Amino acid sequence: xxxxxxxxxxxxxxxxxxxxxxxxxxRELAISVVGSRGEGVSEGGNGPIYAPFTLPGERVRARVxxxxxxxxxLLDASVERQPAACRHFGRCGGCQLQHWREDAYLAWKxxxxxxxxxxxxxxxxxxxxxxxxxxxxxxxxxxxxxxVNGKVRVxxxxxSGARLVAIEQCPVLAPxxxxxxxxxxxxxxxxxxxxxxxTMHCLLTSAGVDVAIKGAGRSQALxxxxxxxxxxxxxxxxxxxLSIDGEPIVTRxxxxxxxxxxxxxxxxxxxxxxxxxxxxxxARLTLDALKGAERVVDxxxxxxxxxxxxxxxxxxxxxEADSEMLTALKAAADGAxxxxxxxxxxxxxxxxxxxxxxxxxxxxGAVMDPPRSGAKLQAEQIARAPVRRLAYVSCDPxxxxxxxxxxxxxxxxxxRITPVxxxxxxxxxxxxxxxxx
Numbered sequence: 378x379x380x381x382x383x384x385x386x387x388x389x390x391x392x393x394x395x396x397x398x399x400x401x402x403x404r405e406l407a408i409s410v411v412g413s414r415g416e417g418v419s420e421g422g423n424g425p426i427y428a429p430f431t432l433p434g435e436r437v438r439a440r441v442x443x444x445x446x447x448x449x450x451l452l453d454a455s456v457e458r459q460p461a462a463c464r465h466f467g468r469c470g471g472c473q474l475q476h477w478r479e480d481a482y483l484a485w486k487x488x489x490x491x492x493x494x495x496x497x498x499x500x501x502x503x504x505x506x507x508x509x510x511x512x513x514x515x516x517x518x519x520x521x522x523x524x525v526n527g528k529v530r531v532x533x534x535x536x537s538g539a540r541l542v543a544i545e546q547c548p549v550l551a552p553x554x555x556x557x558x559x560x561x562x563x564x565x566x567x568x569x570x571x572x573x574x575x576t577m578h579c580l581l582t583s584a585g586v587d588v589a590i591k592g593a594g595r596s597q598a599l600x601x602x603x604x605x606x607x608x609x610x611x612x613x614x615x616x617x618x619l620s621i622d623g624e625p626i627v628t629r630x631x632x633x634x635x636x637x638x639x640x641x642x643x644x645x646x647x648x649x650x651x652x653x654x655x656x657x658x659x660a661r662l663t664l665d666a667l668k669g670a671e672r673v674v675d676x677x678x679x680x681x682x683x684x685x686x687x688x689x690x691x692x693x694x695x696x697e698a699d700s701e702m703l704t705a706l707k708a709a710a711d712g713a714x715x716x717x718x719x720x721x722x723x724x725x726x727x728x729x730x731x732x733x734x735x736x737x738x739x740x741x742g743a744v745m746d747p748p749r750s751g752a753k754l755q756a757e758q759i760a761r762a763p764v765r766r767l768a769y770v771s772c773d774p775x776x777x778x779x780x781x782x783x784x785x786x787x788x789x790x791x792x793r794i795t796p797v798x799x800x801x802x803x804x805x806x807x808x809x810x811x812x813x814x
Contacts, residue, residue, distance in 0.1 A: 398442070398443075399442055400442075401440050401441065401442040402440070402441055403438060403441070403449065404438070404439060404441045405436065405439075405452070406426060406428055406431075406436070406437050406438075406439050406441070406446060407419055407435075407436055408428060408431045408432060408433055408434065408435045408436070408437065409433060410433055411432065411474075411477075411485055412425075412427060413489060413804060414427075414473075414804050415429075415473035415803065415804035416428060416429045416431075416473070417429070417430070417431030417432060417433070417435065417437075419446070421441075421444075423444075424444060425444065426445070426446050427444060427445055427446060428446035428447075428448060429446075429447075429448065429473065429536065430448050430467060430476055431448060432455040432457055432458055432476070432477060433455065433457075434453075434457075435451065435452075435453055435454060435455045435458075436452040436453040437450065437451055437452055438450040457477060457478040457481040458476055458477070458478070459476060459477070460476075461475040461476055462475050462548045462802075463475060463546060463547065463548050463549075464545065464546060465532075465533075465542055465544055465545070465546070465547075467536070468535050469532070469535060469536070469542045469544065470533055470534045470536045470537075470538065470542075471533045471547070471549065471803075472549065472801075472802040473802065473804060474802045474803065474804070475802045479509075483507050483509060483798065484507075486507055486804075486806045487504060487506065487507040487796050487806075489774050489804075489806055490504050490774045490777075490794065490796045490806065490808055491504050492774075493775050493777065493778040494774075494778045494781075494794070496775075496778065497778040497779060497781070497782045499781070499782070499785075499791070502791055502794060503794070504794045504795075504796065505793065505794060505796070507795075507796040507797070507798055507806070508658050508795065508796070508797045509798050509801075510652055510654040510655035510657075510658045510797050510798060510799050511652060511654065511655075511798070511799070512551075512652045512653050512654030512655070513551045513552065513652075513653075513654075514548070514549055514550045514551035514552065514554070514555075514652070515549050515550050515551060515554070515651045515652055515799075515800075515801075516551050516554060516580060516581040516649070516651065516652060517578070517579065517580045517581070517649055517651055518547075518550060518554065518558065518578075518579055519576050519577070519578050519579070520532060520533065520544075520558060520561060520576070520577045520579065521533065521534055521541055521574055521575070522541075522561070522562075522565035522569060522574060522575050522576075522577060523569070523573070523574035523575075524569060525540075525541065529562050529565050529566050529569065530543040531543060531544070531558075531561045531577070532544040541574075544558070544559070545559070549801050549802065551581050551652075553581055553585075553586070554579060554581040554586060556615075557579065557586040557588075557614055558579060560613070560614040561577055561579075561588070561614065563610040563614070564577070564588070564590070564607065564610050564611065564614065564619070565577065567603060567606055567607050567610060568590050568593040568607070568621060569593070570592070570593060570594060573592065574592065575590055575591065575592040575593050576590070576591045576592055577589075577590050578590075578591065578645075578646045580643065580647075582617060582632035582633055582634055582643070583632075583633045583634060583635065584617045584630035584632050584633055585615060585616065585617030585629070585630055585632070586614075586615070586616050586617060587616075587617055587618045587620075587632040587643070587645070588611075588616050588618070588620070589620045589623070589645035589646035590619070590620065590621045590622070591622055591646065592622075593621050593622060594621075594622065599626075604626060607619060607626060607627060608627045611629065612627075612629065616629065617629055617630040617631070617632045618630070618631070618632050618645070620645035620646070623644075623645050623646065623701075624645075625645060634649070634680075636660075636680075636681055636682060636685040636686060636709070637660075637685050637686035637688075637689055638685075638689060638713050638716040638717065639681065639685040639688075639709040639710060639712065639713040639716070639717065640709060640712065640713075641680050641681060641705055641706065641708075641709040642705055642708070642709075643680050643702075643705055644680075644699075644701035644702060644704070647679070647680050647699075647701070647702050647705070648679050648680075648702070649679070649680070649682070650682060650799065651799045651800060655797055655798075656682060658797050659682070659770055659797060659807060659809055660682065660683060660686050662768070662797075662809040662811070663683050663686075663687070663744055663768040663770060664686060664687065664690070665793075665811065666768035666792070666793070666809070666811035666812075667687060667690075667691065667742045667744070667766050667768055668690075668766075669742075669766065670690075670691050670740075670741050670742025670765070670766045671691050671692065671741060671742075672692045672693075672694075672740045672741055672742065673687050673691045673692070673693050673694075673740060673741075673742040673743060673744065674693070674696065674732065674737055674740045674742075674743050674744070674764075675687065675693055675694065675696065675744045675746075676696050676727055676731075676732065676743065676744065676745045676746070676747070676752070677696070677697060677745065677747050677752070678695035678696060678697045678702075678703070678706060678722075678744075679697060679699075679702050679706075679746070680702045680705045680706050680709075681695060681705070681706035681710070682746070683744045683746065683770070684706060684710075684720060684744070685706065685709055685710060685713075685717070685720070687742075687744065688710060688717040688718050688719075688720045689716070689718070690718070691718060691742060692718045692719045693718070693720045693721070694721050694722070694723060694740070695707075695720065695721070695723070696722075696723045696724075696725045696727060696732060697722070697723075697724065697725070698724065698725065698726040698727065698728075700724050703722045703723075703724055706720075707720065707722050727747070727752060727755050728747070728748075728750075728752065728755075731752070731754045731755035731757075731758050732755065732758060733758055734758045734759075734760075734761035734762040735762075737758060737759060737762035737764060738762050738763055740762070740764055741763070741764060741765050741766065742764065742765070742766040742768075743759055743764045743766070743768070744767075744768045744770065745759070745767065745768070745769050745770065746771075747771070747776075748772075749772050749773045749776065750773070750776055751771065751776025751777065751779060751780050752780060753776075753779060753783060756780040756781075756783045756784055757783055759784065760783055760784050760786070760787035760788075760789070761787065765813060766812070766813055767784065767789065767810075767812040767813075768809060768810070768811060768812075769781065769784075769808075769809070769810040769812065770808070770809050771807070771808045771809075771810070772805060772806075772807050772808075774806065777808050777810065781812070784812055785812075788814045789812040790812065790813055790814060791810060791811070791812055792811045792812065792813050793809075793810070793811040794808065794809075794810050794811075795808070795809050796808050797809065
């Protein structure tokens, strides 16, 4: 099961226990590259210094504390610099790279994949041009809500990770999701505990926005009046379904998503690719990689993003740790009638107990879509099985390159590597690797 990803945020370096924190000093920095976390890097006397919101070739004045720098003044700006699209940029922790011109930004993302492969000894591997799969914007996002000075704020955690930034716009979101996101305060007011915060996972579906609140406590503890107020607030905001800690309490319309010839009703808070266009690009590349396979195992299947599409051309076993997502996948497969070939499911925590080569031996094709940490143990089992075609979908170039090395050492050949950008203006990049033997 993949977890919903928080966009990476720069955090101050941690001092050693008992050591005095380094003193801050103003310095002039020359930025040479942008690092893997989306921060500009300047080579200092004691190692690299990381300066958010700077670009290669720039000269800046910054307040430097240890290896961290805070931009104070832009002395020489890069020709690749552009105005940010959002008024919250620089404070909100959601975007790191709105200031970078699109062509240079996309080239840098592709280069992250090239470099990760090179570090594992595959410097000659051909990497496709990156696919910018933003479409109309992100269809899912996790908003945080808390009381600040007695007032409810809903938004994203700021770049330093210390406070909430209440949002008034979010250009990375699909317009229909942005409209609902700006109406979440009444729901937060009704569900926030006396102390702490809640997370509001929002997903744009065919029936409207599905909102899953986590951290509010069990809904059975809410009085009837509160439930009625929540229902009214959900109706006003135009929410299709409202859930609290996994339990639906208001369902105005059943949220659904089409995946190939199947229609899925996702459980509250289920993982999903962030954009519709991104999911379609990943699925297309996966199906191309598996052409000719007759029996396919989908590892880390989630709600069936790939399994339900692959089942149009092959029998599929979908393995996943989350039972609710597997139930949704199976219901969608059964509801597709004769449009799909046989789909079976298996609940398994593949990070702890990967499918063995013996269990995989009857499959000639495989899909693997693990969390950011990758799945080296599962890759080792696939390598020992007679699988001939593999689509490896990854959200981290480093773990992708590590696992692919295992596969290549056991006779696989890379036939195609394609980066896909779904998380616009962030350092994150998706990859589909097609392998054969």
